[in-house]
Amino acid sequence: MAFENILVEKTGGVAVIRLNRPKAMNALNGQLMAELAQALAELEADDAVRCLVITGNEKAFAAGADIKEMKDRSFMDVYKTDFITSTWEQVTKIRKPAIAAVSGYALGGGCELAMMCDFIIAADNARFGQPEITIGTIPGSGGTQRLTRFVGKSKAMEMCLTGRMMDAAEAERAGLVSRVVPVADLMAETMKAAEKIASLSLPAVMMAKEAVNRAYETTMAEGVRFERRLFHATFGTEDQKEGMSAFAEKRPPNFKDR
Ligand code: CAA
Numbered sequence: 001m002a003f004e005n006i007l008v009e010k011t012g013g014v015a016v017i018r019l020n021r022p023k024a025m026n027a028l029n030g031q032l033m034a035e036l037a038q039a040l041a042e043l044e045a046d047d048a049v050r051c052l053v054i055t056g057n058e059k060a061f062a063a064g065a066d067i068k069e070m071k072d073r074s075f076m077d078v079y080k081t082d083f084i085t086s087t088w089e090q091v092t093k094i095r096k097p098a099i100a101a102v103s104g105y106a107l108g109g110g111c112e113l114a115m116m117c118d119f120i121i122a123a124d125n126a127r128f129g130q131p132e133i134t135i136g137t138i139p140g141s142g143g144t145q146r147l148t149r150f151v152g153k154s155k156a157m158e159m160c161l162t163g164r165m166m167d168a169a170e171a172e173r174a175g176l177v178s179r180v181v182p183v184a185d186l187m188a189e190t191m192k193a194a195e196k197i198a199s200l201s202l203p204a205v206m207m208a209k210e211a212v213n214r215a216y217e218t219t220m221a222e223g224v225r226f227e228r229r230l231f232h233a234t235f236g237t238e239d240q241k242e243g244m245s246a247f248a249e250k251r252p253p254n255f256k257d258r
Pocket of ligand 1: 023024025027028064068069105107108109110131135138140141143
């Protein structure tokens with residue numbers, strides 16, 4: 001599939017997906033989301049790719065679902081096609097890590113897409129919001145659930161009920177983003193994190209991701225039990241032997257993903 005709304009670039013073990021509808025603030029239309037889902041599936045299957053980055057441009061990560069495309073749809077249109085569920089959630093299904101590098105607006109479906117990634121690095125000009133209420137609807141891509149888990153009920157309620165945007169500093173204070181960097185350094189800083197992850201044992205990275213995600217789905221006791229079994233499982237890998245031996249021998253590890 002030739003992509004028209006996203007750009008995909010692979011550098012070493014890192015694949016960068018750039019949302020690319022700059023004239024529409026990267027509004028997420030059906031074609032863009034189908035392309036994104038397809039790219040994610042391909043990159044997940046590509047053994048050369050060990051970490052993914054999703055980004056936009058300096059002005060906008062994405063200003064939400066494409067309002068002009070969806071404005072005339074009926075209930076039956078969106079229900080029958082299972083709008084959102086059918087293609088938008090692919091990033092939650094991949095097992096490799098995905099980082100969102102957010103500069104400018106991350107609104108509505110754009111904020112929700114960033115929250116579906118494993119963590120968010122924000123530029124200092126980033127602005128996050130769920131403004132759906134101001135156009136007569138509500139978040140539909142997980143915003144009411146994920147934002148609430150990230151920032152707590154009070155802030156999530158205020159944002160979903162008023163459409164107020166959060167700037168990068170507030171997003172960092174509230175725990176929505178892992179850190180804030182100057183806008184000019186966003187890609188360099190994100191690539192540093194992605195390259196670090198790509199240099200590690202992929203099975204260990206995947207297990208760590210699976211274990212952290214479990215925290216959102218189960219009780220503390222069950223989550224810790226799940227983590228403990230995955231921790232034990234790493235002792236069955238060559239990479240754990242290599243990683244610990246390399247530490248003891250004061251040399252860099254040579255992971256083989258086995
Ligand atoms: N859908 C379609 N087009 C959009 C868009 C969107 N979500 N956001 C911006 N655009 C378009 C504008 O219509 C405009 O197009 P034209 O040049 O053809 O007029 C172009 O992008 C540039 O936008 P603005 O002129 O509005 O730029 P600005 O700098 O004045 O404002 C903005 C930027 C604050 C992001 C403003 O564009 C805005 O408020 N956008 C809509 C945000 C929004 O409501 N998002 C939620 C969508 S609903 C959703 O996402 C549902 C869900 O949960 C899945």
